[in-house]
Each structure stands twice: as C-alpha cells, then as structure tokens.
Amino acid sequence: MPLSTAPSTSTPESEELASFREDIRAFIKANADEDILEAGRKTTSFFPPFEQVMKWHRILGKRGWSAIRWPEEYGGTGWDVPRQLIFEEECRRAGVPMLLPQSISMVGPAIIHYGTDEQKQKHLPEILAGETFWAQGYSEPNAGSDLASLRCRAVRQDDHYVINGSKTWTTYAHHANRMFLLVRTGATGKPQQGISFFLIDDLTDPGIDIRPIIGLDGVPEQCDVFFTNVRVPLNCCLGEENDGWSVAKYLLEHERGGGTSFATTFRQEMATILKLAARTGDGFGGMLAEDPVFQSRFARLTLEVDTLEATEERFAAMEKGSPESGPMSSMIKITSMETVQRITELAIDVAGTPALPLQLMALTVSSGMTSVTDEDTLTMMPKYLNNRAASIFGGSNEIQRNIIAKTLLR
Known part of the structure; x- marks a missing residue:
C-alpha cells in the first residue's frame, strides 16, 4: 500500500x-x-x-x-x-x-x-x-520555564506604574507595537502571588530597549527587551493587580493547544517529505520512498499526527479554563512539539547534504534570489534548528509533565 x-x-x-x-x-x-x-x-x-x-x-x-x-x-x-x-x-x-x-x-x-x-x-x-501586533513579555534570563521566578518589577507611583527589568526570547518584539507583560507588583506569599499582567500600548518609549537575537538559522526572530523607568497607566493591568498568574495560565492554555491545528500543519510537512523521498535515490538503485526503514518511520509519524488531530478536536470543543483544559493543553504541547522534532529529523535525513547550505537571501521574500537546491529543501535545515527549541518554549515539556501529574495523578 x-x-x-x-x-x-x-x-x-x-x-x-x-x-x-x-x-x-x-x-x-x-x-x-x-x-x-x-x-x-x-x-x-x-x-x-x-x-x-x-x-x-x-x-x-x-x-x-x-x-x-x-x-x-x-x-x-x-x-x-x-x-x-x-x-x-x-x-x-x-x-x-x-x-x-x-x-x-x-x-x-x-x-x-x-x-x-x-x-x-x-x-x-x-x-x-491586524492593525496592531503584540509581543509576549514572559521569559526572563533567570525565569524561563520557572516563570514564577520573574523579577521584572512594576512599582505604583500616583496614577501610574514604573517598570524596571528585562525579558528575553521575546519573539518579533522588534516588529511589535504592543506587548503583554508579566511583572512583579508584590513581594509576599508564594512566588506565583504578586505577579500582574500588563497591556503595554507603546513600545517606542525611550526607556524600552529592544535588541534582536540572531538564531542558529541566521534570522533575528527572538529579542531581548530592557525596561528602564518605563511609566504606564494603572488601567494597563489586565485582571486584578497581583493576580496576573491566573491570566497567564489561561493565556498559556491557548498558546499550548488552542491557537491552531498543529496536525493540519504537520500533514503538509509530511507531504513534502514524501514528495522528496519519492525522487531521492536510496543508494541501491531504488527510491527512498520504497525503503522499509523510511516507510516505518513515516508510518509511525503518520499515526502520531492522527492521534494529535483527534486530541486537538477534543480540546477545540472544550471550555478553556476548566479543570480538564489545563492538562489537555499540556498534553497537546508535549505531543505536538515532540512530533514536529521527529518530523524535521526525518526531513533532514531524507534531504541529506543539500539541506546544509545557509541561504539567507534565498529565504528572504521578494529577494529574487534562487536556491542552490530545490525550494522544498531550502527550509528544512532552518526548520530543524528552530524546532530544537520546540520542547522548551511555551513551557518546557518537563514542566508540562509536572502540570499533568499534579492535576491528574494526585
């Protein structure tokens, strides 16, 4: 078959x-x-x-x-x-x-x-x-997956807050004109207490310094963001002051499992791999698509995507913020990110050395620069490199397993 x-x-x-x-x-x-x-x-x-x-x-x-x-x-x-x-x-x-x-x-x-x-x-x-674009101000140098350890602080002064601190791995902050931001507004109780969720309207404030980070793929996708005495109005707080952790957790459910269908995207990636395997020799006179080892890996990934799709359909119909939705979003985060890593690994194995050249101009839209390989292979190594971080960003998969264990196995 x-x-x-x-x-x-x-x-x-x-x-x-x-x-x-x-x-x-x-x-x-x-x-x-x-x-x-x-x-x-x-x-x-x-x-x-x-x-x-x-x-x-x-x-x-x-x-x-x-x-x-x-x-x-x-x-x-x-x-x-x-x-x-x-x-x-x-x-x-x-x-x-x-x-x-x-x-x-x-x-x-x-x-x-x-x-x-x-x-x-x-x-x-x-x-x-699409008139505004929001960057996500969550992670800090010492508060990534351990987000409750964040230190970026906002202090009330009359009719405004003053923010000092930094954020990192802030995707597309250099393109953004808005930012949602977690800051510490209180210092008592558990680490999760005393955190507030801010909506920042203007990233052109002179106290905000945005510095792009060049990734392994050569593209400035992430950024460091520094806040020095940045004044924002009191009504920028979303939800209650010091209860930003509740808002943050609700948002993360949407980030980890409710924003798009990962399975639909993964099917297109798999179709590209299959097309490439059908025209790539196996070194023994046949095509990779006919190789039993390739077929086994491909079939296993296909089953993973089918399972993910069924889980996503269940989650899409689920009320967000319910007791079941949190661990379900963590389950989707784990399975989808580990699956995409295996998909990109297979893509690199099929593409071989043609995937190695770094072709930044050819990857630039409207540059007119053609790839030294075919266009399918052009993106495979950057995708592989970017997706090494897939099991870390949005809360590492280890953190997601802890959430599931604390919620369902207690």
Missing part, C-alpha cells in the same frame, strides 16, 4: 461542508498574492515572515476570518469545529502563512476573558483588523 498523508479516519464530507470548503478555497485563490504565498513557502518556524503574514492577517480581518475561534460577539466567525478545521486545511493546502499567534490566539482570548469593557473596546478591534 502506498504511503499517504491523508487522515486515516477521514469520513465523507456533507454537501454543506463541501460547499463551505469550496468557498474558502476560492477566497484564498482570489486574495493570496505571490508575496503571501512565497512567505508561506519560506516559513522556517512557527512565525512566518512578518510583513507578508500581517498583510494576510489584514485581508482576513476585512473578511471577518482572522479570529476563527473567538466568540462571535467579539468578532469571531461562529464556525463549529469541522468548519474551523476545514479553513485551516485549505490555508495549509494553499500554502498561505499561519497567522502569528501572539495577538489572535494568546492575548486576544485573555482580554475577552479578563478585560474590562474599555480594554475590550480598545484592543480587540485592532487585533482583529
């Missing part, structure tokens, strides 16, 4: 859903220009090229499709889970970039759940339209 990347449990689609799929497909074809499609092809992590993905975000925003999982009353689509999955399947099939998660999938749901009417009216329409 030939290898396939199609879902093993797929069932015939109703006429209504098939028509919906055709509408999505037609919209993408009519609105995704070559720059957007090129950005999709040249995405090397979970964060696509910024300018083009925000362009696509704004296009979806005008159509009302930028936040497919938000409640309809706040600008969401009102689609059920099958329609959400169809939309993501067609976006991945067309090759458009995934929207950046920080605004739509992370701070947006937190504002909906914890925000005042003023905060919702101010921030949600801008997020939907």
